[in-house]
Amino acid sequence: MAEEVNRQVSQGKSAVLGLQHLLAMYSGAVAVPLLIGTALKFNSEQMTYLVSIDIFMCGLATLLQLLRNRYFGIGLPVVLGCAIQAVEPLKMIGKQFTIGTMYGAIIVAGCFVFLIAGQFSRIKKLFPPVVTGTLITVIGLTLIPIAVQNMGGGDATAKSFGSLNDLFLSFLTVIIIVAVQRWGRGFLSSIAVLIGLAAGTIIALAMGTVSLAPIAQARWFHFPQPFYFGLPQFEWSSSITMIIIALVSMVESTGVFFALGGILKQDIAAEDLKRGYRAEGLAQILGGIFNTFPYTTFSQNVGLLQLSGIKTKRPIYWSAVLLMLMGLIPKIGAFATIIPTSVLGGAMLVMFSMISVQGIRMLFQVDFSDQRNMLIVAVSLGLGLGVSVYPTLFEFLPRTAQLFLGNGIVVASLSSVLLNVILKGKAGLTEQK
Numbered sequence: 001m002a003e004e005v006n007r008q009v010s011q012g013k014s015a016v017l018g019l020q021h022l023l024a025m026y027s028g029a030v031a032v033p034l035l036i037g038t039a040l041k042f043n044s045e046q047m048t049y050l051v052s053i054d055i056f057m058c059g060l061a062t063l064l065q066l067l068r069n070r071y072f073g074i075g076l077p078v079v080l081g082c083a084i085q086a087v088e089p090l091k092m093i094g095k096q097f098t099i100g101t102m103y104g105a106i107i108v109a110g111c112f113v114f115l116i117a118g119q120f121s122r123i124k125k126l127f128p129p130v131v132t133g134t135l136i137t138v139i140g141l142t143l144i145p146i147a148v149q150n151m152g153g154g155d156a157t158a159k160s161f162g163s164l165n166d167l168f169l170s171f172l173t174v175i176i177i178v179a180v181q182r183w184g185r186g187f188l189s190s191i192a193v194l195i196g197l198a199a200g201t202i203i204a205l206a207m208g209t210v211s212l213a214p215i216a217q218a219r220w221f222h223f224p225q226p227f228y229f230g231l232p233q234f235e236w237s238s239s240i241t242m243i244i245i246a247l248v249s250m251v252e253s254t255g256v257f258f259a260l261g262g263i264l265k266q267d268i269a270a271e272d273l274k275r276g277y278r279a280e281g282l283a284q285i286l287g288g289i290f291n292t293f294p295y296t297t298f299s300q301n302v303g304l305l306q307l308s309g310i311k312t313k314r315p316i317y318w319s320a321v322l323l324m325l326m327g328l329i330p331k332i333g334a335f336a337t338i339i340p341t342s343v344l345g346g347a348m349l350v351m352f353s354m355i356s357v358q359g360i361r362m363l364f365q366v367d368f369s370d371q372r373n374m375l376i377v378a379v380s381l382g383l384g385l386g387v388s389v390y391p392t393l394f395e396f397l398p399r400t401a402q403l404f405l406g407n408g409i410v411v412a413s414l415s416s417v418l419l420n421v422i423l424k425g426k427a428g429l430t431e432q433k
Contacts, residue, residue: 011314011318014312014314014315014317014318015315015318015322016191016194017191017194017315017318018315018316018317018318018319018320018321018322019194019318019319019322020191020193020194020197020315021079021301021315021316021319022079022319022322022323022326023193023194023197023339023344023347024193024301024347024348024351025058025079025081025298025301026055026339029054029055029058029081029082029298029323030051030054030055032054032082032083032086032087032293033047033050033051033054033082033292033293036050036087036090036091036094036293037050037051039091039094039095040091040094040095040099046229048219048222048330049222049225049228049291050291050292051330052222052326052327052328052330053222053224053225053228053290053291053292053327054082054292054293054327055323055324055326055327056224056323056324056326056327056328057224057283057286057287057290057292057293057295057327058079058080058081058082058295058323058327059319059320059321059322059323059324059325059326059327060283060286060320060324061080061081061279061280061283061286061287061295062078062079062080062316062319062320062323063317063320064080064279064282064283065078065080065276065279065280065283065297066078066313066316066317066320068275069275071275071278072275072278072279072281072282073275073276073278073279074257074272074273074275074276074279075272075275075313076257076260076261076264076266076272076276076313077260077264077301077305077311077312077313077315077316078256078257078260078297078298078301078316079297079298079301079316079319079320080280080283080295080296080297080298081295081296081298082292082293082294082295082296083245083249083293083294083295083296086242086245086249086293086294089241089242089245090102090106090242090293092241093105093238093241093242097233097235097238098233099229099230099291100229100230100231100232100233101232101233101234101235101238102238103227103229103232103288103289103291104232104233104234104235104238104239104288105234105235105238105239105241105242105288106242106284106285106287106288106293106294107232107284107285107288107289108234108239108242108243109239109242109243109245109246109284109294110246110281110282110283110284110285110286110287110288110294111281111285112243112246112281113246113250113277113278113280113281113284114277114278114281114282114285115281116277117273117274117275117277117278117281118274120250120273120274120277121270121271121273121274121277122270123254123273123417124268124269124270124273126417126420126421127254127258127417128420129362129363129365129366130363130366130373130376130377130416130420131376131413131416131417131420132255132258132259132262132362133359133360133361133362133363133365133366133377134359134363134376134377134380134381134384134412134416135255135258135259135359135380135409135412135413135416136255136258136259136262136302136355136356136358136359136362137356137359137360137362137363137381138359138380138381138384138385138408138409138412139252139255139256139259139299139302139355139356139359139409140299140352140353140354140355140356140357140358140359141356141381141384141385141388142384142385142388142408142409143299143348143352143355144349144352144353144356145388145389146348146352147345147346147348147349147351147352148345148349149345150170150341150342150344150345150348151166151167151170151171151342151345151346151349152166152167152170152342152345153166153341153342154341154342154345165207165209165342166340166341166342167342169200169203169204169207169209169340169342169343169346170200170342170343170345170346170349171346172199172200172203172346173196173197173199173200173342173343173345173346173347174196174346174347174349174350176192176195176196176199176200177192177193177195177196177346177347177350178192178350180192180195180196193347193350193351196343196346196347196350197339197343197344197347200339200340200342200343200346200347201338201339201340201343204340204343209340210338210340212338219330219331220329220330220331221328221329221330222327222328222329222330223328224290224327225290226289226290226291227289227291228290228291229291232288242294245294246281246284246294248407248410249280249294249296250277250280251409251410251413251414252296252297252299252407252409252410252413253276253277253280253296253297254273254413255299255409255413256297256298256299256302257272257273257276257297259299259302259355259358259359260302260305262358262361262362263302263305263311263358264311276297280295280296280297283295299355301351302355302358363377372423372424375419375423376416376419376420376423377416379415379419380412380415380416380419381412383408383411383412383415384408384409384411384412384415385408386408387405387406387407387408387411388408388409391406391407391408392406393405394406
């Protein structure tokens with residue numbers, strides 16, 4: 001693995017590292033607008049706006065987290081993107097009510113997150129090493145199936161899934177990343193993922209499986225426009241639904257914040273969490289105003305920090321700026337769209353696995369001679385992974401319960417926290433990180 005570097009790197013190298021972070025999260029960021037826009041039957045012009053401004057807002061939301069001040073911003077090297085768990089509820093609201101109702105609910109949820117950030121930050125004491133280590137391990141393990149699905153081409157139901165071309169490109173990408181990490185020196189090893197993505201795409205282009213048409217067809221300029229789809233409308237059940245989704249995102253972000261704290265060897269205090277939650281609340285409010293989506297901390301980039309060894313914020317600033325430029329200049333953004341899904345899958349496999357390894361490293365701090373710790377980790381891992389594989393397990397429960405329990409990371413969080421409190425009582429809350 002690359003030597004850990006906590007010093008500042010040059011602006012040029014930071015820009016390259018920022019591009020690497022951008023490409024790592026890009027597919028996840030554009031998936032939400034594509035899924036929702038398709039479900040609501042947006043035309044091509046509306047879809048262009050949705051994707052472009054969504055990318056712009058990802059950059060702006062990331063800046064809100066990076067720019068730490070007394071009111072908001074956790075100040076950690078985090079990248080924000082669309083909350084994938086919001087897709088189904090937003091589709092439901094958009095179809096049952098109106099698009100304006102959908103964005104009104106996002107604004108209400110953002111205000112709710114901002115207002116309760118202080119109270120919610122008190123949950124820090126519920127996350128000793130046995131809980132955070134378990135949660136981070138689950139985050140990585142639940143993302144790995146997504147990587148494997150992408151390695152096969154993205155659509156597991158397609159007849160071409162797992163084609164020889166896709167397998168060749170995905171495994172070649174993994175091999176290139178591992179080789180650069182093993183034999184690369186200095187900065188070269190820290191951009192192993194970027195080199196793997198670039199090499200895989202070039203090889204796919206030579207094989208004739210990549211088209212440059214998206215670049216030629218993309219527009220040159222695109223500007224954010226408040227209330228593009230009309231003024232927001234407010235409806236109580238839709239707002240409550242999005243508040244629940246916001247709470248799910250906050251729990252997931254908490255795990256990411258602690259994961260980053262572990263990588264950076266930095267204690268995450270309640271005040272840090274409060275600023276982090278407030279930044280996400282602001283990002284959601286802006287998402288509603290500019291007619292995009294809720295934004296949350298992306299766990300994809302945690303593994304990349306661990307893999308590259310470069311843990312300063314400067315590359316993330318570059319990533320935020322580049323995202324905003326891509327949102328304003330769609331022709332530039334189109335370059336990222338030509339990366340084959342299988343190539344992305346190969347890179348994701350390495351990054352997501354690194355998140356799991358980070359969680360396992362944190363669990364080394366845990367005393368497993370204590371049977372209670374064994375139970376907390378075992379049950380929570382089992383539930384988290386089980387729900388991720390079969391999210392329909394709770395389909396006969398009320399819709400509200402399904403929104404919470406259909407997410408493996410949230411289930412693992414609730415399980416590990418509750419078991420720690422039940423099995424250890426106050427002693428479990430006073431354990432030091």
